[in-house]
Amino acid sequence: MIESVAVMSVDLGSEFMKIAIVKPGVPMEIVLNKESRRKTPLAVSIRGEERQFGEMALAQSIKTPKFAYIYLTQILGKSLDSPHVKSYLSRYPFYDIREDPTSKTIYFQHDENQKFTPEELLAMLLEYARELAADFGEQAIDGTVITVPAYFNQAERKAVLRAADIANLKILQLINSNIAAGLNYGVFRRKDFNSTGTNLMFFDMGGSGTIATIATFLMVKHKDDYEANPQLTVRGIGFDRGLGGQEFTLRLAKHLAKIFSEKNKKDVFKNAKATMKIYKEAERVKNILSANSETMAQIENVLDDIDFKVKVTREEFENLCTDLFERIEKIVHDATKSSELSEDEVESIILVGGSTRIPRVQAELKKAANKNDLGKYLNTDEAAALGAVYQAAYQSKGYKVKKFYIKDANIYPICVDFEKYVAPGETIDADASSSIRRVLFERFNPFPQKKVMTFSKHVEDFEFKINYGDMSFLSQDYINGIGSLNLSQVQVTGVKELYENHPNEETKGVKVHFRLDDSGLIRLDKIDITFEKTSTESSSEESTLSKIGNKISSFFGGKNEEPVEEENRENANSDTTHEQVKNESNQTEQASTPETKPLNDTVTNSTEPAPNSQKNATQVKSQILKENVKFKQIELDLVAIDENTISESKSKLKNIRDKEKARLKRAAAINSLEAFVFELKDSLTQDEFIKCSTSEEREKIGAKVEEVDNWLYETDNTVHTKDFQDKLAELKASCRDVKFRISEKKLRPKKLDELKDVLNKSVGFLSHTKNLTGENLPLTETEWNSLDKLINTTKVFG
Ligand SMILES: Nc1ncnc2c1ncn2[C@@H]1O[C@H](COP(=O)(O)OP(=O)(O)OP(=O)(O)O)[C@@H](O)[C@H]1O
Ligand SMILES: [Mg+2]
Known part of the structure; x- marks a missing residue:
C-alpha cells in the first residue's frame, strides 16, 4: 500500500444496500450498520427535522408512509409519464409525485415546504452508507464503487452518479452487479482458471429484477503482463427488470388483503398504513415459506382496530406466483442464446440475490438451464458488495491488487x-x-x-x-x-x-x-x-x-x-x-x-x-x-442539471444535516442538565454532602436546583441549546465549593499515604548513602543536603 486510504463499495439494490470496505492492512469486509446487520434497507424517512435510515425508516413507513421513501432506484431519472413511475404510484398511491418542468424528471412533494428528488433521497442514503463505512472502519472513505443492475440504461446510470455527486462521494466507477459477484467468485479461484476458459452463469434475483449473466473466466496475458491473469468476459445476458422479490411479496399481500376484505368488508389498499402493514407481513411470510411449508400471517390492528391472522402454505404462495416463476425460463434462454454457447458448455449456475432462496425459483432455474445442481458458492447477499470493493481497491491506486481483467458487454x-x-x-x-x-x-x-x-x-x-x-x-x-x-x-x-x-x-x-x-x-x-x-x-x-x-x-x-x-x-x-x-x-x-x-x-x-x-x-x-x-x-435523456441546481441540492442536504446536528446537540444539552439536576437533588440528601457543607449553603443550592428544575419543566422549543448549557454552568457554580471539599476529602488520605511512602523511601535512601565515600557517589554533597532539607520540611508539613 502506498497511501493510507479506505475505499468502500455500495451494492445498490432496490430493497437493500450492502456496504463493504477495504482499509490498509485489513482485507475486504462487509460493513455492519447501526443495528449490527450486514444489509441495510434502502429506505429513508423524514419527519420534520428528523431523518431515519434503513430499518428505522422502514418502521416509520408503517406509521407515516408518505414520509418514508423506498424502492428509489426504480424511479431514478424518470419523467411523470414513465411506466415505472406509474407502477410505483399504483403500489404506493400515497406519495405526491410531481414533475419538474425544467429537468422533466420527478420529485416528491414532501410537505407544504419541502420537496425531494429521488436523486436527493438516494444521495442521503449514500451519505449514510459512507458514514456507516467510516464509523465501521474508523477511517475516512476516499473512493467508492457502486453496483447497478446490468439493465440500467444511460439515464439511470447518470442519475446514480448525480446522487453520488450531491452526496460528495468520489465515485471510482459504477459496476454491473453480476460482474461484481463474478469478481468475488473469481478472485479466490485464480488458480482454477486456464487458457481455454470456464463458462459460468451468475443468476441474480433480488428485490426488483432478475439478471442472468453468462461469463467466461480464462487466463490471458496482455502486453506488459509478466504472467497470465484471469479475465472475466461477459458472453450473454438475459434479464427481466420486473421479476423480483417485490413482485412475489405483492402477490402475497394481495392474497392476504383479499382474505381480510372478505372477512371484514374493508379494503386494506385504501388505507396507506394498512397497505404498508400488509406489505411488510407478506414479505416476512414469503421469506419464512422458503424454509417452511406453512406459516401464520399475523397483523395487529390492520385497520380500525381489527387484527388479522391466517395460515399460508408454500403451495398457496407458489400457486399465486406461477406465472412469475415461469418467466425465469426466458431469462435463462436469452442469456444462453446471446452467449452462443450450448447449455452443456455452461459449467455451473451460481446463485446471487435474496430471492434465489425461494425453492421454486431454484427448481425453475434448474429446469430452464437443464442442470441437476446449482452452484451455491457465493454469499447471495454479499457477493456483489465484496466484488465491488475489490474493484474499488484496484481503482483507487492506493492498493496493490492482483489484476483481474473485465470485459463487460x-x-x-x-x-x-x-x-x-x-x-x-x-x-x-x-x-x-x-x-x-x-x-x-x-x-x-x-x-x-x-x-x-x-x-x-x-x-x-x-x-x-x-x-x-x-x-x-x-x-x-x-x-x-x-x-x-x-x-x-x-x-x-x-x-x-x-x-x-x-x-x-x-x-x-x-x-x-x-x-x-x-x-x-x-x-x-x-x-x-x-x-x-x-x-x-x-x-x-x-x-x-x-x-x-x-x-x-x-x-x-x-x-x-x-x-x-x-x-x-x-x-x-x-x-x-x-x-x-x-x-x-x-x-x-x-x-x-x-x-x-x-x-x-x-x-x-x-x-x-x-x-x-x-x-x-x-x-x-x-x-x-x-x-x-x-x-x-x-x-437529451436526463436533462443536464447545471452546477447551481446540484449546489442547491447539496446545500439542501447540508441544511438538513446541520439541523440534525443542532438537534442532537440540543438534546444532549437538555440531557446533561436534567441529569445534573437529578444528581444534585440526590446529593443534597447524602451524608457526604451534608458533612462538607453548611446548612445555609445547602439551602441556597436547594433553592437553585428547584429554580432550574422548574425552568426546565416550562421550557419549550424556543429555548436555545446555549440556554441549557448556561443553566448547567450556573448550577455547577452554585455547588462548586461543596463539591471541591468532597473531592478533597476523598483524595486527601490517598495522597497522604502516597506522600508518606515517598518520604519513607527517601529517608531510607538518605541514611543508606550517608556514610558512603569515594568516587561515583549517587548524589553530590549539595544534592544530598537539599534532599535532607526537603525531607525535614516535609515531615513538618505532614
Ligand atoms: N429467505 C428468503 N426467501 C425469499 N425471499 C427472500 C429471502 N431472503 C430475502 N429474500 C428477498 O430477497 C429480496 C432482496 O434481495 P436482494 O438484497 O438481493 O435485492 P436487492 O439487491 O435489494 O434488489 P435488486 O438487486 O433487484 O435491485 C427481497 O425481496 C427479500 O424479500
Ligand atoms: Mg441486488
Whole structure:
C-alpha cells in the first residue's frame, strides 16, 4: 500500500444496500450498520427535522408512509409519464409525485415546504452508507464503487452518479452487479482458471429484477503482463427488470388483503398504513415459506382496530406466483442464446440475490438451464458488495491488487445519427434519405472501449445525435420505460475555419473520440482534426499518390457509399484491460499538438495516415498537427442539471444535516442538565454532602436546583441549546465549593499515604548513602543536603 486510504463499495439494490470496505492492512469486509446487520434497507424517512435510515425508516413507513421513501432506484431519472413511475404510484398511491418542468424528471412533494428528488433521497442514503463505512472502519472513505443492475440504461446510470455527486462521494466507477459477484467468485479461484476458459452463469434475483449473466473466466496475458491473469468476459445476458422479490411479496399481500376484505368488508389498499402493514407481513411470510411449508400471517390492528391472522402454505404462495416463476425460463434462454454457447458448455449456475432462496425459483432455474445442481458458492447477499470493493481497491491506486481483467458487454446499442453533408452547388436525389445512422457500440460490444468516428466530408459546422440504436429486441412496453431514445445532441463548430487555416495540408476529416467507460456510460472525449504537412517534393508526390489511392478506393466503395465517410474502429487498446484503459485515460491532450517526426517514426494513433515512402525516409519530413474542434453536447435523456441546481441540492442536504446536528446537540444539552439536576437533588440528601457543607449553603443550592428544575419543566422549543448549557454552568457554580471539599476529602488520605511512602523511601535512601565515600557517589554533597532539607520540611508539613 502506498497511501493510507479506505475505499468502500455500495451494492445498490432496490430493497437493500450492502456496504463493504477495504482499509490498509485489513482485507475486504462487509460493513455492519447501526443495528449490527450486514444489509441495510434502502429506505429513508423524514419527519420534520428528523431523518431515519434503513430499518428505522422502514418502521416509520408503517406509521407515516408518505414520509418514508423506498424502492428509489426504480424511479431514478424518470419523467411523470414513465411506466415505472406509474407502477410505483399504483403500489404506493400515497406519495405526491410531481414533475419538474425544467429537468422533466420527478420529485416528491414532501410537505407544504419541502420537496425531494429521488436523486436527493438516494444521495442521503449514500451519505449514510459512507458514514456507516467510516464509523465501521474508523477511517475516512476516499473512493467508492457502486453496483447497478446490468439493465440500467444511460439515464439511470447518470442519475446514480448525480446522487453520488450531491452526496460528495468520489465515485471510482459504477459496476454491473453480476460482474461484481463474478469478481468475488473469481478472485479466490485464480488458480482454477486456464487458457481455454470456464463458462459460468451468475443468476441474480433480488428485490426488483432478475439478471442472468453468462461469463467466461480464462487466463490471458496482455502486453506488459509478466504472467497470465484471469479475465472475466461477459458472453450473454438475459434479464427481466420486473421479476423480483417485490413482485412475489405483492402477490402475497394481495392474497392476504383479499382474505381480510372478505372477512371484514374493508379494503386494506385504501388505507396507506394498512397497505404498508400488509406489505411488510407478506414479505416476512414469503421469506419464512422458503424454509417452511406453512406459516401464520399475523397483523395487529390492520385497520380500525381489527387484527388479522391466517395460515399460508408454500403451495398457496407458489400457486399465486406461477406465472412469475415461469418467466425465469426466458431469462435463462436469452442469456444462453446471446452467449452462443450450448447449455452443456455452461459449467455451473451460481446463485446471487435474496430471492434465489425461494425453492421454486431454484427448481425453475434448474429446469430452464437443464442442470441437476446449482452452484451455491457465493454469499447471495454479499457477493456483489465484496466484488465491488475489490474493484474499488484496484481503482483507487492506493492498493496493490492482483489484476483481474473485465470485459463487460453493452446491452443497449448506441449509434450516431447525422445528416449527409451536401456541398454548396451539389444536388441530392429527392428520393434518397439524407439521414445517416452509424452504429457506434453494438449490442454485446465489450466495454470499457474507445471508438473513433470520422466525418471526412463535413467541412463546415455540423450536428449529430447520439441515440440508442435498434431496440427491436425489446418489447414496446420496455422501450417506453426507457424514456427518451435520444441520448444527446452534439453541435460541432469552427470546422470551416480550421480547414481554411490549413489549406495545403492533408487530413482524413473530423474525428470524434467516443468511449464507453468502465461505468457503461457513453462519453464524448474530444473532437479533433489531424492535419499532415509534408515538406519535400518527394512527400508531395506521395500525397498525390495517396489522394489518387483514396479516390480509387472510394470508387470501388460502390454507389451505395455515402458521401460522408466515417470510420468506425475499435481502438487499438480495445481489449479493455484494466491497465490499458487506465493508461489511455491518463493521457492529457493539449488543445493543439504539433509534432514533427521523421517519416519512419511510428504514428501511435492508428487512425492517422501511415507515414509514407520508406526510401525517402531520411530526407522527407512530415509535420502532424492535431487541432481540437469545439463542440457543445446537450443531454437529451436526463436533462443536464447545471452546477447551481446540484449546489442547491447539496446545500439542501447540508441544511438538513446541520439541523440534525443542532438537534442532537440540543438534546444532549437538555440531557446533561436534567441529569445534573437529578444528581444534585440526590446529593443534597447524602451524608457526604451534608458533612462538607453548611446548612445555609445547602439551602441556597436547594433553592437553585428547584429554580432550574422548574425552568426546565416550562421550557419549550424556543429555548436555545446555549440556554441549557448556561443553566448547567450556573448550577455547577452554585455547588462548586461543596463539591471541591468532597473531592478533597476523598483524595486527601490517598495522597497522604502516597506522600508518606515517598518520604519513607527517601529517608531510607538518605541514611543508606550517608556514610558512603569515594568516587561515583549517587548524589553530590549539595544534592544530598537539599534532599535532607526537603525531607525535614516535609515531615513538618505532614
Ligand atoms: N429467505 C428468503 N426467501 C425469499 N425471499 C427472500 C429471502 N431472503 C430475502 N429474500 C428477498 O430477497 C429480496 C432482496 O434481495 P436482494 O438484497 O438481493 O435485492 P436487492 O439487491 O435489494 O434488489 P435488486 O438487486 O433487484 O435491485 C427481497 O425481496 C427479500 O424479500
Ligand atoms: Mg441486488
